[in-house]
Amino acid sequence: NAGVTQTPKFQVLKTGQSMTLQCAQDMNHEYMSWYRQDPGMGLRLIHYSVGAGITDQGEVPNGYNVSRSTTEDFPLRLLSAAPSQTSVYFCASKPLKGHEQYFGPGTRLTVT
Amino acid sequence: AQSVTQPDIHITVSEGASLELRCNYSYGATPYLFWYVQSPGQGLQLLLKYFSGDTLVQGIKGFEAEFKRSQSSFNLRKPSVHWSDAAEYFCAVGRSNDYKLSFGAGTTVTVRA
Numbered sequence: 387n388a389g390v391t392q393t394p395k396f397q398v399l400k401t402g403q404s405m406t407l408q409c410a411q412d413m414n415h416e417y418m419s420w421y422r423q424d425p426g427m428g429l430r431l432i433h434y435s436v437g438a439g440i441t442d443q444g445e446v447p448n449g450y451n452v453s454r455s456t457t458e459d460f461p462l463r464l465l466s467a468a469p470s471q472t473s474v475y476f477c478a479s480k481p482l483k484g485h486e487q488y489f490g491p492g493t494r495l496t497v498t
Numbered sequence: 499a500q501s502v503t504q505p506d507i508h509i510t511v512s513e514g515a516s517l518e519l520r521c522n523y524s525y526g527a528t529p530y531l532f533w534y535v536q537s538p539g540q541g542l543q544l545l546l547k548y549f550s551g552d553t554l555v556q557g558i559k560g561f562e563a564e565f566k567r568s569q570s571s572f573n574l575r576k577p578s579v580h581w582s583d584a585a586e587y588f589c590a591v592g593r594s595n596d597y598k599l600s601f602g603a604g605t606t607v608t609v610r611a
Contacts, residue, residue: 419597429599429601434597444598476542485549486544
C-alpha cells in the first residue's frame with residue numbers, strides 16, 4: 387500500500403512550457419485534490435474531484451486543468467507555465483465519507 | 499466561507515521549554531480540525547485531529563490540542579520541546595457539508611539550544 391504518490395519530485399520549466407504533475411492513490415478513495423503551497427499563505431486548494439468523471443474548482447484554479455478518468459489517478463496540467471506558478475504542489479485523497487486527507491510527498495516546481 | 503488564522507508567524511523557544519501554537523477559525527457549525535507539521539523540504543505529517551467527543555486530543559510526538567468552541571480555537575501544545583520539533587506547523591479546518599480543507603498560513607518554530 388503506497389498511499390498517495392506524486393511524480394516528479396522536482397521540475398524546472400521555462401515560461402510557456404506545459405507539463406502534467408502526476409498523482410495516484412491506491413486506497414480506493416473517491417475524493418482527490420490538489421493544493422499549492424506558497425510562503426506565508428499555507429496550502430490553497432486548486433482543484434478537487436469527488437469521483438471519476440467529476441471535477442470542480444477550488445480557491446486558485448486559474449492556469450490549471452484537471453481530469454479524473456479513473457479512481458486512482460488525478461493529474462494536474464499546466465498548459466502554459468508562468469513564474470507565478472512556482473510553488474510546491476501537494477496531492478491529497480480521502481474517502482468520501484471520511485474527514486482525514488492523506489497527502490502525497492509533494493512536487494517542487496520552478497518556472498523561470 | 500471559512501477562514502483559519504494562525505496569529506504567530508514565527509516562534510522561538512528554548513529546548514525543554516513549553517510550546518503553544520494558536521489557531522482560530524471562523525465557521526458556523528462544528529468543524530473538523532487538524533494540525534500538520536512540515537520539516538524543511540518535507541511533506542505534511544498529521545500531528546492530531548479532532549472530529550467530535552473529548553475536546554482535548556492527543557497526537558504524535560507528545561503534542562496535544564484543545565478544541566474550545568466558545569473561543570473558536572484549536573491551540574496546539576507541547577510541554578517540553580526537542581530540537582527536532584523545529585518545523586513549520588499548519589492548522590487546518592474542514593467542514594461537515596463539503597470536502598474542502600482550509601489551511602492557516604503556518605507558524606514556523608525555531609528551537610534554540
